[in-house]
Amino acid sequence: MSSANPTKVDESQLIARLIAGDEDSYRAIVRQYHPSMHAFARAIIGESLADEVVQETWISVIKALPQFEARSSLKTWILRIVSNTAKNRLRKESRLVSFEDLGGAADDGQGDWFDTHGHWQASHMVYAWHHVLPEDILGSDQLRQQLQTALAALPPQQQAAVVLRDMEGLEFEEICKILEVSESNVRVLLHRGRTKLRTVIDTYNRM
Amino acid sequence: MLSCKDVTEKSSDYLDHKLPLLTRLSVRVHLFVCVRCRTYVKQLRATVASVGLLRNQASVSEEVVETMVTALQKDTSKDP
Numbered sequence A: 001m002s003s004a005n006p007t008k009v010d011e012s013q014l015i016a017r018l019i020a021g022d023e024d025s026y027r028a029i030v031r032q033y034h035p036s037m038h039a040f041a042r043a044i045i046g047e048s049l050a051d052e053v054v055q056e057t058w059i060s061v062i063k064a065l066p067q068f069e070a071r072s073s074l075k076t077w078i079l080r081i082v083s084n085t086a087k088n089r090l091r092k093e094s095r096l097v098s099f100e101d102l103g104g105a106a107d108d109g110q111g112d113w114f115d116t117h118g119h120w121q122a123s124h125m126v127y128a129w130h131h132v133l134p135e136d137i138l139g140s141d142q143l144r145q146q147l148q149t150a151l152a153a154l155p156p157q158q159q160a161a162v163v164l165r166d167m168e169g170l171e172f173e174e175i176c177k178i179l180e181v182s183e184s185n186v187r188v189l190l191h192r193g194r195t196k197l198r199t200v201i202d203t204y205n206r207m
Numbered sequence B: 001m002l003s004c005k006d007v008t009e010k011s012s013d014y015l016d017h018k019l020p021l022l023t024r025l026s027v028r029v030h031l032f033v034c035v036r037c038r039t040y041v042k043q044l045r046a047t048v049a050s051v052g053l054l055r056n057q058a059s060v061s062e063e064v065v066e067t068m069v070t071a072l073q074k075d076t077s078k079d080p
């Protein structure tokens, strides 16, 4: 192999074939990116409209591909289009709310965990969990379901940040660009979202 | 000296390596001596990893793939 970066090469070949309208390449790209796009669209606009937004996004993606300049990864570029499409749709659906208003309450849910000196309250003792390996945590269908439900119930901005960082593994810089918020904002959103999700697993472990 | 409250508030940034060096070291010192916060941070890390695993186990049905491909072909062929 002479190429130093096979992923980049594969990506540009894939893009060329998509522009040419190759059906198998359409299938390949949909299989690869659809779950990420759907999870992210659902975060912004909710389950009921996520499918429509993703379908609309795919059409925009294919049309805009000749303009893709590989300054970001294809995935980041696609997720940015999901973000714009979903935010536009949100504005159309509800004129009074915008994505920027959907960060959730400032409360991180830790309010009564500590005494006035910042020590753990006896009522909020941290107990070790039965399992700390993700495979084991998700091994319980009930807990898996609860975690999915809790994720879907997070305020849109928190959910979007958790999806992009913890599900998609994107860097902060990319997340800021996609969500159009500052890095400190992303950090706060992650803190609040993750804290709530941890509480779900913790509660399950105390049953 | 950081309190347990400070440490839990910084734990998400700690996992993302987003704390200034001195703060990061203070968190590490606290975690070394405080078993509750150590457990807490371990659990937060496990939570993050579990969310990541949820994503890895997600896939798209072939039915949806075909629907999308058909929609794309229709849409891209009508304006050449």
Ligand SMILES: [Zn+2]
Pocket: B003, B004, B005, B007, B030, B034, B036, B037, B038
């Ligand atoms: Zn502590």
